[in-house]
Amino acid sequence: MSSAVELAQIWRGDVMESVHSGHAVICNGEGEIVEAWGDPEIVMLPRSSCKMIQALPLVESGAELSEAQVAFACASHSGASVHTEMAAAWLSDLGLSERDMRCGSHMPQDQTEQHRLIRQSEEPCQLHNNCSGKHCGFLMLNRQLGGGTEYVEVDHPVQKAVRAAFEDVTGEVSTGYGIDGCSAPNFSTSLAGLARAMGFFANAHRKSGARAEAAARITTAMARHPLLVAGEGRACTGLMRAMDGRVTVKTGAEAVFTGILPELGLGIALKVIDGTTRGAECAITALLIRAGVLSPDHPVVTKYWNAPVTNCRGTTTGWIRPGSALA
Template sequence: MIRPKTAPAPLTEIWRGPIAESVHTGHAVICGADGEVIEAWGDPDTVVYPRSSAKMIQALPLIESGAAAAAGLGSEHLALACASHQGDRVHTERVETWVTGLGLGESDFRCGSHMPYGEQTAHELIRSGEKPCQLHNNCSGKHAGFLTLNRHLGGHAEYVEPAHPVQRACLAAFEEVTEERSPGYGIDGCSAPNFLTSLRGMGRAMSYFATARDGGDTRRSAAARLRDAMIAHPELVAGEGRACTLLMRACTEPVALKTGAEGFFIAILPERKLGIAVKIADGGTRGAECAITALLVRLGALEADHPSARMFMNEVITNCRGLETGAIRPAPGLLR
């Protein structure tokens, strides 16, 4: 079993009354323009699955191959290719139109279906007696990107298989921007392989996206276009009420943010040429959301008193009667 060399550091505390009742520990890195770690908590070399935080890397071959241009994809498509959306109509209708334009349909997806994360949309489905389809899957935008690339490459229908040309292209891009050979993969919730790397490697990849400029070489142009699409369409990257969307809107400068399952989070800060990667050891989403918010405040990209910042950092916990019982706070030292 691969284990971190250094113990995870306290990143988020859950307070009740006068004590921290629970602590989310984890690992975090901030990487500079050269890809080197400039600040770290825990072990930068711990091996991680970045999960959905790697979607912008998985989307690089979509642009580099010429598939995006051949299909006439715009910034909304690219944002959806990087998204973990909540299955609202703003997401599903765009994805459906995208794949229909390719001559494909919902049955061509290999991501599976689940109920929409958006509460209103889920209730509408239940009231109508309809079942969710693969378009509602939070990864359907990524899979639309896979389908687009697959059509361009002429691959077989099972594009999520690790040996498929689509996934080989994703692995090549992943290893090149992390500057590490991946030690393996696991199968993600959407059935595609998710490649292992170190937290340092993931931070390095995010700094690559932060320093990329459109008009450079093919890969840097692709990275810049994906990053800028995320920044331009925060509502497509996640959805109303979600951390990625709210925090991107709240930042005082352009920032791309992306959550991943099991307590992962990344941030790309192009004006500062910085990349951030966070992994909460116990997989707690609330811990990751608080930690990434605190790091954005630490760097000056987010005001601490912004309502969206307060929602995820120093969030008040109330009980069923509405009484304040505690708060979710960043661990001492994370904010400075």
């Protein structure tokens, strides 16, 4: 078993102040490991980085979905009006309401919507939950499957369908699960299994069959609608825009990141073991540059790769740099 390697470094002046260590894997369409850093067999929870897998049963079901809805089903969004309005409209189309969701509520990350709620003395609702798109998708799939109202239960038909798809594309039997922040089960896999799944998505447009067709549709939808997948100022949105829809990336809680590179037929999965988002964002950016799909000169790159750290006066005090393993 390989130990974790440096994926990102934090410098203050000429002193390396912190290190974010972790693991990363790149797989091809045959599920083979092309390159790895650290331990590819580490067992982990993908969190929201696998939302495209969770959306597979929905897209395969034959439900009528717009491309925007497919992308939104895979979102970890900021709760801006564009997101809450889409969730509300989708629920309305299903004849359902926010009360039918089981994701819970939290204050949105989008500052404009935060300020609106505060000014109007309103509490956030489940539409603001960053996973509300996924839950709209679960509710739509539940309509197709005829399951009960508690669609987040691990033995519910919706989650059984998700687990079957998850185990198929990772090529592994999941050893367990955790309950995600939005109350849905999140199934475990090895990091190599997660990269193997991303490799499947990256090559889906070259394959036939319902699952491959669904995966190709999901990949395209996410790449074409980066704002719906995350939000303004977010890494997923900015990086996908910078790559002009040629690559799909998805973050997950506790510093997980995945990438789907259709032109190269490669899938990426990484995990920073201290759970720090800045480390994962630096690492995925470095891997995309290394793969040749992201220009190091693009303005968005300076937010995550060799990115300046500033203090309260705006003075540059240090840098976020790729770790020695990726430099």
